[in-house]
Each structure stands twice: as C-alpha cells, then as structure tokens.
Amino acid sequence: MIMRDIEKALQQSNCNHWRYDSLTLSKQALVHVCRNIHAENGICQVLQLGGGDSALFWKSLGELELLPLHATIVEHHPIRVKELKESLVDTPHLTLISCSLKQITDEEWKQVFDNPKQSKKRWSSIGQLVPENQADLFSIRHAFYSDLDQLSIRAHSIDVMIVDGPHGNGRSLAYPFFSDVLKPDAMILVDDFDHYPFLTDLGQIYRYEEIFREISGNRRWVLVKLSGTKTTASN
Secondary structure (H helix, E strand, O other), X not given: OOHHHHHHHHHHHHHOOOOOOOOOOOHXXXXXXXXXXXXXXXXXXXXXXXXXXXXXXXXXXXXXXXXOEEEEEEEOOHHHHHHHHHHOOOOOOEEEEEOOEEEOOHHHHHHHHHOHHHHHHHHHHOOEEOOHHHOOOXXXXXXEEOOHHHOOOOOOOEEEEEEOOOOOHHHHHHHHHOOOOEEEEEEEEEEOXXXXXXHHHHXXXXXXXXXXXXXXXXXXXXXXXXXXXXXXXXX
16 A cells, blocks of 8 residues: 555544554554555455554545455453444444453463464363453453454455454464464564563464564554464464
8 A cells, every 4th residue: 555545544543533542553553554455455354353443544444445455353342342333333344343351271371372273163162251340451361352253254364463452461362263364474463562472472373574563662563474374383
C-alpha cells in the first residue's frame, strides 16, 4: 500500500474517535504492516487478537475501499466488546468475536508447544476459566482465549496476525494455535514484544525474518515475516 492511502484511513479513524493512549497499538506499527501488504494479492485476511481501537483503522480501510480485506477481531473484555460492537455496526468486512479467557499449567503449556499441530484439538480439555476480575491483570500467566471453536477461519488463509492480547505471557499461545490458519509467509505484529519472551516462543515453531521494530517510550512492537514452520513443529 502507498502512504497516501494509509494516511487517509488513519485520518478517518481519528474522526471515528480512535483513542490514542499508552495502551493503544502504535499507529506507526499499522503503517509498517500496510506498507508490506500487496493489494494485488487479493483480499487481505487479518486476525487481530485484542480488540483495541485499531479496529477502527481496518474499518476505515474497507469503507474507503483502499484495501480489500476481512479482519477477525478477538476480544475478551465485555465492556470493550460492547464498545466495539457499537463502533463496528454495518461493517461486513470485520468480524468481532467475544471470548473469555482460560489459564493452563506449566505442564500443559509445554505440551502445547511440544505438539503445536494438536494444540487446538486439545484446548477444550485443558485449563481453567479465568475469573472476570482477573482477566485484565498485566502479570497473568499462561492465559489465552477459551473458545477457539468460534473462529471459522480457512486453513492457511491469514496474511496478517496482530498479537495485541490478552495480557501476560499467554499471547504466545497464538503461535501454535493458529499455525494451521497462517499462511507460510504471513506477517505477525507483536505488541509489547519485550515484556515476555514472545520472539523466543515464536522461534520454537516458525522460521522468520524481522521487518521492523520500534522501541520508544511505551511503544514497543515488532513486525516479522514468516518463512515456514520448523521441522520439529510439524508434529
């Protein structure tokens, strides 16, 4: 995408009351994602974990017909889900999924990463639901979205995955769980990438190259491009 079109979408997102604070995904991160999207490749499929105001950006891109896309947005917080539903009315190119969190043990975590291809099948039988009053703790461990069956995503169809939720180290679970829907050369944007060993966890399953990273105050994100899974991750 060209910068002129990206800026148009950002301007409209601002008009739609994009709240820009320390917890919001960096706009510069989205710019770098879009600069690496090639519209001639057809409809861009986006999977966004964490339903921040960046959903308004995907809404604007589609409404202004600047990029053919469909974005699936997963959010656990009921208040945020309500706000997003109100903001995304009549937006057919966006799908919002409301999903509670569950938490797994250290042993279950190891099993998931040791057998990534089987992780989604096993997910319903492991872990415990996270009480709502604990779901937004920044230090929560091994927590991820509970009902992955809600996501109806075709195999190897996702061009871009944005890992911006949930809090804690559990967002790394996105790597094994969505290995069946990510394209072999998909881009992954990881927010707050140095808060936990997110890149180390990514490297257990995928080969990848880093496209860009930003470390500036509270802005800490990295954009990578996959180059297939590792042989040990194909089990």
